[in-house]
Amino acid sequence: MSITVFGAALSPFVRKVRLFLAEKGTDYQLENVAPFTPPEWYLELNPLGRIPAIRDGELTLADSSVICHYLEERNPELAPLCGEGAVARARVSWLEKYADYEVAPLSTFTVFRNRLLMPLMGKECNETAVQSALQEKLPRHFDYLERCLGDQEYLVDNRFSLADIALVCQLVNMRHGGESVDASRWPGLAAHFERVVARPAMQEILAGEQTIIAKMTAKAAAAKA
Ligand SMILES: N[C@@H](CCC(=O)N[C@@H](CS)C(=O)NCC(=O)O)C(=O)O
CATH class of the missing domain: 1.20.1050.10 (Glutathione S-transferase Yfyf (Class Pi); Chain A, domain 2)
Incomplete structure (x- = not known):
């Protein structure tokens, strides 16, 4: 089963985890969770309500740093990204x-x-x-x-x-x-x-973000008009 990343694409901490996974060639899916008003169930993953969090099988983890260091240990055969030595x-x-x-x-x-x-x-x-x-x-x-x-x-x-x-x-x-x-x-x-x-x-990640920004900008302009 592949990893699920919970969060919003424009968060730098979510981007960090996604990029880390992509650079390692590890499959994942992004499930959208908005910061500041996360759904109730998300607080089980991170009681602080902050994004990102991940689910990897039975394991859930929060905090981009904790997640990236876990991913490094999870597959030691993949390209090291946390330094050697x-x-x-x-x-x-x-x-x-x-x-x-x-x-x-x-x-x-x-x-x-x-x-x-x-x-x-x-x-x-x-x-x-x-x-x-x-x-x-x-x-x-x-x-x-x-x-x-x-x-x-x-x-x-x-x-x-x-x-x-x-x-x-x-x-x-x-x-x-x-x-x-x-x-x-x-x-x-x-x-x-x-x-x-x-x-x-x-x-690849930034192309997706540009689409999101364009949509958000158009929506805000329409609401203002
Ligand atoms: N140290 C955390 C920081 C995460 C963080 O601050 N995320 C922001 C979004 S960019 C957030 O969820 N803010 C909502 C809040 O603080 O309630 C990490 O690395 O994951």
Whole structure:
């Protein structure tokens, strides 16, 4: 039986799990669960109500990080994405956590949420918060990540890993909100983003997301008219 991923396609944490599965070549199906107002049954999978969660046979698991590390252990014969050896594994976990807890509040919960979701819900974009994230808060994170990358193509040991997936998933939400990493200031990071986004698995996922955004935008415009 294949794995079910519960969540909404535009969530960076759902994208992270889907991309991780796709890069491993593991089949899954996505079952739509909207964040903030999940159905009652979903709270059995995650009492916090947050997406994503998965079902794998009898097992249910929540939290993108927990899920990805489980998937890594589940099929050790598949391409490793969590680093090989204690040092690489620790670096991958650190940068994954950095993306999930330091970048996400700014790129996703501030830029994406205000620029895309709020107008779609008929609410105002808090552009002051967006500008503060872009001008004051994100630059020091991008400086650090640019240093971590150095002249490598990928963040840890120059091998594509969960660290790259986690970071780029957050930056995709920033791009959905109309903003990209400034290539003149962070050339390595901007090139890294394009490199990861160009991967076939990501391209397929993003094509689906563009369709969803177009539908949501058309629906919001029709409701306004
Ligand atoms: N650490 C969690 C974060 C998940 C998360 O915050 N998901 C958001 C959607 S992007 C959510 O479900 N928010 C609803 C809420 O906080 O109630 C993970 O990695 O899965």
